[in-house]
Amino acid sequence: MTTLDIELLGAMRELAAVPLASDTSPGGGRPPRRFALELHVADERTRELEAELQMAATTDGPHLRLARSSVATTPSRRSGSG
Numbered sequence: 001m002t003t004l005d006i007e008l009l010g011a012m013r014e015l016a017a018v019p020l021a022s023d024t025s026p027g028g029g030r031p032p033r034r035f036a037l038e039l040h041v042a043d044e045r046t047r048e049l050e051a052e053l054q055m056a057a058t059t060d061g062p063h064l065r066l067a068r069s070s071v072a073t074t075p076s077r078r079s080g081s082g
Helices: 043-057
Strands: 002-008 011-020 034-036
Antiparallel strands (some): 002 011
């Protein structure tokens, strides 16, 4: 387990993350680091969070800001009612 400081919903959040196996680098360089996160937000902020994550997952979308770098997101398994 590790901790990531990621800007979500307009503020820096300290999140527990589980490192996953590295993926293949599309450019042939250093493989990207991957993490599994479980996010819990109030019902009234769920749509806002989903929109922010979906924008970050697009090719032209802004990456999520980490305290020292940025994160590109990719679509993944989501659970819960939305």
